[in-house]
Structure formats: structure tokens, C-alpha cells
Amino acid sequence: MKQLTRSLFLLLLFLPGFKGLSQNASDTLNERFQSVEGRLNALDEKTAAHDADLGKLTKIKVSGYIQAQFESYQDGLLKTNDPNNTFYIRRARVKFTYEAADGIKFVLQPDFSTGNLSLKDAYAVASLKKVPWLSLWAGQFNRLNYEVEYSSGQREVLERSKVIRSIYPGEREVGAKLEATPAAIPLKLQLALLNGNFTGKEQKDVDSKKDLMARAVYSIKTPVGIGIDIGAHGYYGGIQAKNKYVSGYDAVMDSASTNTGTYLDKQWLGAETQVFFDWLGGMALKGEYIAGKNATVGDSKSNPNKERKFSGYYAYLIKNIGKKNQFVARYDYYDPNTSLSGDEAKKEVNYSTLTLAWQFYLNDNIRFSLNYEMPRNETNTTVPKDIKDNVFGIRLQAKF
Numbered sequence: 001m002k003q004l005t006r007s008l009f010l011l012l013l014f015l016p017g018f019k020g021l022s023q024n025a026s027d028t029l030n031e032r033f034q035s036v037e038g039r040l041n042a043l044d045e046k047t048a049a050h051d052a053d054l055g056k057l058t059k060i061k062v063s064g065y066i067q068a069q070f071e072s073y074q075d076g077l078l079k080t081n082d083p084n085n086t087f088y089i090r091r092a093r094v095k096f097t098y099e100a101a102d103g104i105k106f107v108l109q110p111d112f113s114t115g116n117l118s119l120k121d122a123y124a125v126a127s128l129k130k131v132p133w134l135s136l137w138a139g140q141f142n143r144l145n146y147e148v149e150y151s152s153g154q155r156e157v158l159e160r161s162k163v164i165r166s167i168y169p170g171e172r173e174v175g176a177k178l179e180a181t182p183a184a185i186p187l188k189l190q191l192a193l194l195n196g197n198f199t200g201k202e203q204k205d206v207d208s209k210k211d212l213m214a215r216a217v218y219s220i221k222t223p224v225g226i227g228i229d230i231g232a233h234g235y236y237g238g239i240q241a242k243n244k245y246v247s248g249y250d251a252v253m254d255s256a257s258t259n260t261g262t263y264l265d266k267q268w269l270g271a272e273t274q275v276f277f278d279w280l281g282g283m284a285l286k287g288e289y290i291a292g293k294n295a296t297v298g299d300s301k302s303n304p305n306k307e308r309k310f311s312g313y314y315a316y317l318i319k320n321i322g323k324k325n326q327f328v329a330r331y332d333y334y335d336p337n338t339s340l341s342g343d344e345a346k347k348e349v350n351y352s353t354l355t356l357a358w359q360f361y362l363n364d365n366i367r368f369s370l371n372y373e374m375p376r377n378e379t380n381t382t383v384p385k386d387i388k389d390n391v392f393g394i395r396l397q398a399k400f
Contacts, residue, residue, distance in 0.1 A: 059098055059099040060096060061096075061097040061099075062094065062095070062096055062097075062400075063094075063095045063097075063399070063400060064092075064095050064109075064399065064400060065092075065397055065398065065399035066089065066091070066092045066397070066398050067089065067090040067092070067152075067396070067397045068087070068090075068396045069088055069158070069393060069394065069395045070085065070086070070087050070393065070394045070395075071085060071086055071088070071391055071393045071394075072085040072392040073085065073390075074388035074389055076387040076388035076389040077391070088114065089113045089114045090113065090158075090395065091113050091152060091153075092112040093109055093110070093111045093112070093120065094110065094112070095108070095109040095121070103127040103128060103129060103132060104124075104125070104126050105126075106124050106125075107122070107123055107124075107125070107139075108121065108122050109122075119140065120172060121139075121140060121141055121142075121172070122139050122140045123137050123139025123141045124137070124138050125137050133180060133181050133182045133183055134178070134179070134180050135178070135179050135180075136176065136178055137178075138175075140172050140173070140198075141173070142172060142173075143168050143171060143172070143173050143192075144190045144192055144215040144233055145164065145168060145215070145233055145270065146217075146274070146286075147160050147164045147288065147314070148160070148168050148171045153397065153399055156316065156326065156328040157330055157357045157373075158357070158369065158373075159373070161312070161314035161334070161353070162312065162333075162334040162351055162353055162375070163310075163311075163312025163313065163314065163332065163333070163334040164312075164314070166312070166334060167290070167310070170198065170199055170200045172198060172200070173192075173194040173195060173196070173198045174194065174195045174198050175192055175193050175194035175195055176192065176193050177190060177191065177192035177193075178190070178191045178192075186218060186219035186220070186221075187216065187217070187218050188216070188217045188219075189214075189215075189216050190213075190215040192212070192213045192214075193211075193212060194210060194213060195210065195211070196210060196238075196239065196266065197239055206240070208240075209238060209263060210237070211237025211238070211266065212235075212236045213233065213235050213236075214233065215231060215232070215234075216232060216233075217229055217230070217231035225278035226275065226276065226278070227275070227276040228273065228274070229272075229273065229274040229275075230273050231271075231272045231273070232269065232270060232271045233269075233270045234268070234269045235267060235268050235269075236267050237267070238266055238295070239263065239264050239266055239295050239296075239297055239305075240263055240264075241260060241262050241263075242297060242299070243259075243260055243299065243300070244256060244257050244258075244259040245259070245300065245301045245304035245305060246264070246304055246305045246307065247298075247304045247305065247306045247307070248307055249293075249309055249339045250339055250340065251337065251348070253304060259305075264295035264305060265294075265307060266295050267293050268290055268293065268294065268310075269291065270288055270289065270291075271289050272287065273285075273286070273287055281319070281320040281322065282319075282320040283317075283318065284318040285315070285317060286315070286316040286318070287313065287315040287316065288313060289311075289312075289313040290313065291310065291311035291338075292309070293308070294308055294310050295308070296308075308337045308339070308348070310334070310335060310336050310337065310338060311334075311335050311338050312332070312333055312334035312335065313332065314330060314333075315332070316328065316329070317329045317330075324361045324362070325358070325359065325361075326359040326361070328355075329356055330353075330355040330357075331355075332352070332353050333350065333352045333353075336350070343380045343382070345378070345380060345382075346380070346383075349377050349378035349379070349380065349383050350377070350378045351375050351378075352375070352376050353375040354374045354376075355371065355373045355374070356374075357369060357371045358370045365399055366397070367397045367399075368396055369394070369395040369396075369397065370394055371392070371394075371395065372390065372391075372393075373391045373392075374390045375387070375390070
């Protein structure tokens, strides 16, 4: 009884202090809770920011390829003491595609091949939700042509045909393009307004007029496993003569002072077709014919501005051999001056080239290519014999 009385006395004695201690502990816990809550809120904000950053990263698609190559040349391509073979990096490209929003896309593709750092593609693509089949392109992109737009990472031979390399040097141009691919019909329409003189170095146009390009392709699919694409493209433009020396279509020099500042014609039409056979392992036939007027800029009497009528074509036979091998044959022709022939053509002779190639696909990312290109030129008194300019190439391509 005495002990119980003592305990009650101590409890009554310390009860106010106990209440004070309890209040202090509650305040401390509340402060700690608020601190932890603040940290959690800050962490949530950081997480949200990281999620936003990751969300942006998921909109970036990175792809590319490297082409390591060995080439061996015939004597006609060599100067004194030139090597007749070499290893080199033909292309080393990384393509960045950013999907900013529905219908908005940005593309950037530099080429890092040795000694040739350059910007290949830099353009934006925009389309409206109500008409997603219609898109507007602006920037630097491929010209409107089948072989030009066919990626060098997919092409079955090492290089494009001679006519395409001659009239579309560098393949790219700077300008704006409308592209329509309506879902209701298998038709692709392209219309572009371009500077027209781009060689990969000029930041801006070198004259005031713009060049116009258009292309249309219609696709047909048959029930027997044959797909056919039929198309055409046209180029309408010109290039300004910066001096009075102009070599006309007949290769006769005109040096009238009124030539300076005039526009020389760059106008041509092309017709194309691609036929794909989904049987016997897969096979394709592709071809295109182009003809018209072309012009090049000169800087002196010895290197005058030139106007020429030209024609050219190419034809591919591509046959899959099993699942990993592919045989390719291409025949192409290019006449840089159809107004003259024989001795009158002098050095402007026509070329016909047979290219044979074999592809081995190790997997989806690695491809080995053997390629033998055999050009044959027209002969005359200025070019009395066929130039020994065959090229043998081996390429290892790795893409991602």
C-alpha cells in the first residue's frame, strides 16, 4: 500500500513534464515528417524530369552503317605512281531521327568516312492529323529519283549507274518538298522546289531561280506474286553562266558578252519500272531511261560553261540464291552529248557498263559484297581505244 501510494505520487509529480516531453516528441516527428515529405516531393520532381528526358530519348531513333572496302583498279584509272589497289572507308554514317510529335519528324545524317566528314541529310518533315498522307519536307534531302533515293546501305551494287552519278552529283539538294501517299490508291507523288546547284559545299543558292522536280510512282500487286512499280520523274531548271564563254549543244564556243548572266537549260524526263517476283526465292527487274538537256558551269575560256543534250539508262537483274546469297547484274549506258558522235564528239564519248555482283548476308546486320564494274567507252580519233578502267571491289557492310 505504501509502495502504490508512492507511485501515484511520482506520476502526479511528473505528469505535466511528461505532457511537455510528449509535445516535444510530436513536434520533432512532425518536423521530420515535413522534411521527409519535402525530400519525397523533390525526388518526385526529379523523377518526373527524368521521365520527361527518357520520354524524349525514346523518340530518338539511331541507325547507320559502315562500309569498309577494298578496290583494285586497271591502269587506265591511274596516274604516275598511283597505287592500283587500296583499302578505305566508303561510308560511315549515323542517322538520327527524332519524332517530336505526331506528324513532326527531324532527321540528321552525317557521314564520318575518312577525310570526308560531311552532312548528308538535315531536314524536317511535317504532316497534319487530318491528312497524314500528305507531308511537307524542308532542308537537305535526296533528289526525286528511284536510284538516288534507294539507300546506299540497301543497294545491290557498290555504286549508282553512270547516268545518275552524272546528272545528280552528290544525290542531295536543298529546298522544300511535298510528298503524297494516299491510302486509297497505291500512288506516290512528289513535288520539290530546289536550289538546283548544290554540290555539298554551298550554304546558299548561287543564282536567283529555283529548280522544279516532280515524280510519280504507281504500284500494282498481282495475285500470282508479282509486284510492279511504274513511274516517271521530270526536272525543270537552269544554271546561270558567270562568264561569257558558253560551249553550246554542238560543242561550238560562243563568247558573246550577253552570255554572262543568262540561264543554261537543265531539263529532262525519266521513265522507270521495278518488277518484283515473289517466287523461286525472289527476283527483281529494275530499269530507268532518262534524256534531256544538262548544263555545267565553267570559269574560263579553256573551261567554259557547257550545254549538252544527254541520254542514259540502267537495267538490273537481281536473283536471290537461297536465303543468304544474291546474284546481281546491271547494265547501264550514258551518252553525255547526243548531238555529236564519232570524231565530232572528241572526249565526250558514250559509256556502257556491265556490273556483276554477289552478295552474302551473314545475318540482318552484316553483308559481304563482291563487285566487278566493267565500263566500255565509244572510240574515235581522240579516244582511239577502250580505256582500261575496270574496278574490282570487296565490301564489308555492318549496319545497326
